Amino acid sequence: MTAPLLSVIIPVYARRDELTRLLNSLAAQSPRSGSMEVVVVENREMLNRQWLSRADFPFPVRHEFAAEGNQSLCRNLGAEVCAGDVLLFVDSDIEFAAGALAVLRDRSLDDPERIVLADVLPLPGRVRSLGTYLYDVPSFFREYRRRARLGALDFRAFVSCGFAMSRSAFRAVGGFDPGFTHYGYEDVEFALRAQRSGVGFALCAARAFHHKALGPDSLLRRFTDLGHSAVHLTRCIPDVEDIMPVGVRAVRDGELSFPDDFDIASTVAAARAVERELDLARVGQGRVSARELFVDGRELYRRIALFGRFTGIRAELSPEPFDDRRAVRCNSVPTSIGGSTNAAYAMPSASPDPS
Incomplete structure (x- = not known):
């Protein structure tokens, strides 16, 4: 029996290094030969087409170009030209853990009326630039596990950097609104429209990592x-x-x-x-x-x-030091935006409480 086709749709502007890392993570776990395709939709500038045409991946990579594009237009174009039964939308700064693609595909096939969210976490390691996440690790994992047990979520849990849904559900929602010409909130509008059209949300066990660093x-x-x-x-x-x-x-x-x-x-x-x-x-x-x-x-x-x-709640910028031992700590921090950082993750010695 032919496996249902998974179409991975990647909107991207430049970011060759990020895109390469993402594609390599996909190549390491291609669910089954012939069961997956990738559609890369470049936004405004065609900077990745040549090297993609020469690259050797265990799945076909289709290149599309949106000259006046934004994230919404790129995602919609990818969904229009792809052939998959399940659509996986992923941003270029995501990297998937082993087995994630099969989990997302299978969960979407089992529950085609839901949007299935990957479990996206910050990549553990050293803080290399301003803008990297800090997390209260035990509480963070307890919250995610609680959400995973609940299964069903509402639209406010939706994030667009890594999610899968059936083609029929995407068509029922009507795609993303291309009127969002600037960054942000196109995912909120899409998710609320999905919920109001009867499409639900679920968090699955597919693990992905977000390489997010904003200066x-x-x-x-x-x-x-x-x-x-x-x-x-x-x-x-x-x-x-x-x-x-x-x-x-x-x-x-x-x-x-x-x-x-x-x-x-x-x-x-x-x-x-x-x-x-x-x-x-x-x-x-x-x-x-x-x-x-x-x-x-x-x-x-x-x-x-x-x-x-x-x-109406006000917070004073008090000199109280940040020394919460439950949290991932900054060992040293800059005193101004222009300073350098030498912050490192200090993970708890005990495993997070699975409850």
Whole structure:
């Protein structure tokens, strides 16, 4: 019997090194010969076509180009030209662990009316640049395991960097909205539209790693883009602020001012105080993790400001040091955005509580 075809759709702009790493992780676990194809959709510039045409992978790689593209257009184009029964959408900065593709494919085939989410985690290792995640490791894994046992999630748990769904479900939802011309919120709109059309969500055991490292400049550009996207989101879904209020209204309110320099440790302490007060893991229902922090001080400050403007809760940037032994710790941190970092992961000696 011929295995159902899995189509992996990768929207990308440049990022050859990331794309190579992702494709190699796919090649290491191609579920079955002839049962998988990859569609790479380049956005605005054709920078990967030549080397992809010469590359030797155990699956066919199709190259497409969206001259005026954005993430939504690229994903939609990939879904249009591919031939798979199951569509796996993945960003170029993701790397899959062994066995992940088969799990995503099989779960989607077993439950074609759900969007199946990969279990995406930060790649363990040394913090090499500002913007890398820090996590409270035991709590983080307990939360993920709880979500995996629940199985069914709502739209706020959806992230678009690694998910699979049946072709029929994607068509029923109607694809991504190409009106999101800037970064962000196209996944929120897609997920809410999916939920309202009767498509559900489930977290599966397929493990993937996110190679995410954002510096101060790219973070600032990202927040500007989010402002544009938030406006379009509220036009598409007027009641979105009643459903998922954290951040959207605040971003629309206008620009935020922030200091040029930060004491990172005290900023982290302030952010944790805000998160404890708001209990963001509960409010976000999985989409915003209370354990997720950025090393970058500007990002943290903006988050604090956004939460304060929306909730009325204020956090002082106190000199309290960041010394939470339950967390992955920064052994040394810069005193300003321009400084260097020598932060390392200090994993707990005991295994995370499986309960």
